Amino acid sequence: MTIVLGDNQYGKAETHVVRVTRSGAKHDIKDLNVSVALAGDFADTHQTGDNSKVVPTDTQKNTVFAFARDPIGEIEDFGIRLARHFVSEFASVYRARVHIEEAAWARINVGGKPHDHAFVQGGSEKRLATVTCTDDGTWVVSGVGDMVVLKSTGSEFRGFVRDRFTTLPETEERILATSVVARWRYIGTDVDWRHSFAEVRRQLLETFALKHSLSLQQTLYAMGEAVLTTRPEVAEIRMSMPNKHHFVVDLSPFGMANENEVFHAADRPYGLIEGTVTRDDAPEPGLAW
Numbered sequence: 001m002t003i004v005l006g007d008n009q010y011g012k013a014e015t016h017v018v019r020v021t022r023s024g025a026k027h028d029i030k031d032l033n034v035s036v037a038l039a040g041d042f043a044d045t046h047q048t049g050d051n052s053k054v055v056p057t058d059t060q061k062n063t064v065f066a067f068a069r070d071p072i073g074e075i076e077d078f079g080i081r082l083a084r085h086f087v088s089e090f091a092s093v094y095r096a097r098v099h100i101e102e103a104a105w106a107r108i109n110v111g112g113k114p115h116d117h118a119f120v121q122g123g124s125e126k127r128l129a130t131v132t133c134t135d136d137g138t139w140v141v142s143g144v145g146d147m148v149v150l151k152s153t154g155s156e157f158r159g160f161v162r163d164r165f166t167t168l169p170e171t172e173e174r175i176l177a178t179s180v181v182a183r184w185r186y187i188g189t190d191v192d193w194r195h196s197f198a199e200v201r202r203q204l205l206e207t208f209a210l211k212h213s214l215s216l217q218q219t220l221y222a223m224g225e226a227v228l229t230t231r232p233e234v235a236e237i238r239m240s241m242p243n244k245h246h247f248v249v250d251l252s253p254f255g256m257a258n259e260n261e262v263f264h265a266a267d268r269p270y271g272l273i274e275g276t277v278t279r280d281d282a283p284e285p286g287l288a289w
Contacts, residue, residue: 005046009097011037012057015064019072027117030072031103036060038086039095053092060086074193075100076140079131087133095134095287101145102127124148127197128183132287139288142193143183144201150177150244155213173260175246176213178273180204184227184237185288191233200234203227216243216273224277236278236285243271 012035019030038060044050064082072078079098086096104122107114128143158170182204186196207226213219224237246263 005043007039008042008046009037009039009095010042010057011035011097012060012064015061017064017068019068021071025116029105029119031105032068032072032075032078033101033103034064034082035099036064036082036086037097037099038090038093039097040090040093042092055086055090055093075102075127075129076131076142076191076193079129080133080138080140080189083131083133084138087135095132097130097132099130100128102129124179129193130183130288134287137286138189139286140186140189140191141183141288142186142197142200143181144197144204145181147180147182147201147204148177148244149180149205149208150175151209154211155219157215175263176216176219177244177246177265178216178241179244180208181240182223182237183239184234185285186233187235187283188233196231196233200227200231200237203230216241216271217275220273220275221277224275228277228279235282236276238276238289239274241273243273245270 015034015036017032017034019032021028021030036057038055041053044052045054063085067078067082067085079100083096083098086093103126105119106122107116108118108120109115110118124146125148126145128145130141130143132139132141152175153173155174155176156172157174158172160168160170182200184200203226204223207223208219211219211222220239220241224239227234227237245266247266248258248260249262249264251258251262
């Protein structure tokens with residue numbers, strides 16, 4: 001029997017960097033969580049403990065902070081700069097993958113005007129970017145995470161398979177709520193990242209709001225279809241959408257009616273709907289994902 005080392009990578013996870021850009025009295029803030037993963041000629045460190053080709057994870061962390069000294073710009077651009085640096089700088093590295101989560105901050109309004117340097121965090125939603133770089137090319141996947149959405153009507157669920165374990169009643173009127181994680185792969189890197197992100201996010205939200213839902217699966221597909229129809233720079237989109245169930249509370253024991261007004265929001269267990277929507281002529285993803 002021969003034992004061999006399989007696919008492997010290593011890196012520094014979740015370096016939290018906050019960059020303040022000062023333009024006189026007005027400041028801007030970027031709040032990033034950056035994870036780096038390197039793959040390459042690292043068999044020796046696994047098999048013999050020889051670290052001569054290993055780029056320390058502490059070096060990776062310091063590199064993130066050092067690169068943040070220059071203007072960060074869009075997180076996709078920052079990820080490209082970092083990933084290309086690791087591949088070009090170190091002969092032992094043949095693949096660098098940089099994943100970035102950006103937390104949103106908004107200016108606090110004081111007297112009806114945005115304050116120059118005081119901010120409030122914008123909730124759980126995060127902007128995402130993953131950049132993968134090798135000597136053969138660079139791939140970018142952008143996304144949005146923890147985007148919590150709900151609509152109080154325009155959703156139903158019926159006509160499903162029933163067996164002796166089925167207790168769920170059919171409904172033509174329900175709350176539809178989910179926390180969207182969507183990641184989309186770009187065809188190239190010549191992209192206006194900020195504009196594209198804003199438009200993809202807008203399509204996701206508008207479709208969720210306007211599409212009458214017969215199932216969360218149908219809603220997922222419609223959201224992905226809307227993105228690909230309107231954004232030619234996007235090759236495919238992958239989504240994960242947990243169903244945040246809202247159950248109508250039975251108030252009849254108290255002599256009260258409940259016409260879809262009072263709900264119990266259950267956090268678990270939950271249905272988890274996942275899917276990919278792609279163009280039939282989309283280029284192969286390579287190492288993007």
